[in-house]
Amino acid sequence: MKILHTADWHLGKKLHKHDLSKDHQLFLDWLINFIQEQKIDLLLISGDVFDLANPPIEARAMYYWFLRQMIQLKCKIIITGGNHDSAQMLDAPKDILNLLDITVVGGAINPIENEVIVLENLVVCAVPYLRDADLRQAIEGESGASRVENVRLGIKKHYDTLAEICQEKYPNLPKIAMGHLYAHGVSTSESEREIQIGNEAGIDSDCFSQTFDYVALGHIHRPQIIGGNERIRYSGSPIPLSFSEKNDQKIVLLLEVFDNKIQEIKTIDVPKFRDLKRISGTLEEVKSKLIAHQNEAQLQAFLEVEVVEETFNPLIIKELNDLITVFDDESATVLKHKISFKNEVKSSEELFVEGQNLEDISEKSMLQKRLEKENSLSDEHRTLMMEAFTELLQMVEQDNEN
Ligand SMILES: [Mn+2]
The missing domain is CATH 3.30.370 (Barnase; Chain D)
Structure with missing residues (x-):
């Protein structure tokens, strides 16, 4: 099984009032081609599909156009919401998209088990960006800690609960967690908006249980590994979203799963469509x-x-x-x-x-x-x-x- 991990598309984004739709279109054309050539089975998009909670019509049209191409290629898609996305907006068409083998998790789901998506030989915990209200619910009754500490605990608890459910129900299947959050020690660019108490409640790599064989993260626009751990990664944005990213090589990540294990993680370069x-x-x-x-x-x-x-x-x-x-x-x-x-x-x-x-x-x-x-x-x-x-x-x- 072949899986692609990407995030932070920010469809509808403008750079100093200049539209980036041509960049997005070229990236999507390239991606569709790559998915077809490599026979990718599953595409993970870890949040910030859109740049704005209420994206322009053109950006929405591009999103649906892309999904339409994916149906033809028989590539399953799992999409989670980011801090730029409106959870409700992403979720609105989720039932109909589900019929087309496209799973959308715009906002945290109650009960949490419903974030666990079971495929033939893989389990994916589709965790979106966790908002304040989701976290408060998770740590209800636990007081005494600071607000920052509570957010961090809430995030950890969310992932730990999912890890327990997966371990109990699907002990032999490989497990992937998705997420849209800020991790300590990352190299940021100028295009991410601060999240979770102005980035103060950043998490560490030990937030993710060993149960997860891979953690597909979004939010940070530069591709990177967290805490020196190869299995916890940000794919970064596929196109530069600010001048500070002008020299960054943009990528998507390719995972190969067989014999119930993630055997290989490969970095795939996205071509540069525009010079900044x-x-x-x-x-x-x-x-x-x-x-x-x-x-x-x-x-x-x-x-x-x-x-x-x-x-x-x-x-x-x-x-x-x-x-x-x-x-x-x-x-x-x-x-x-x-x-x-x-x-x-x-x-x-x-x-x-x-x-x-x-x-x-x-x-x-x-x-x-x-x-x-x-x-x-x-x-x-x-x-x-x-x-x-x-x-x-x-x-x-x-x-x-x-
Ligand atoms: Mn982003």
């Missing part, structure tokens, strides 16, 4: 680099331009703006640009690294920087304010998701 590049220097340097730029990928390259000049000069700003306006052809377009002058007086924006985009800075690090400037505050006060802020932020995010 950062071009920096003085205005003159940037100008010549833009002229010399060669597109190496199929789609129009997306560029980020950063000009650094010695002395403040409004004419240079105008010249840069003019340059950006005219520089837009089939081979490349500038998605964002920025200019700074070395002799300018430092302002609050200089608190952050040059080239950092405001929307890439998390709310928490923004407040953190602000509090650092506040000399009259005690450490205790700062911690309290940070905690209160984190709670408020989570309430707002939870509201946005619902």
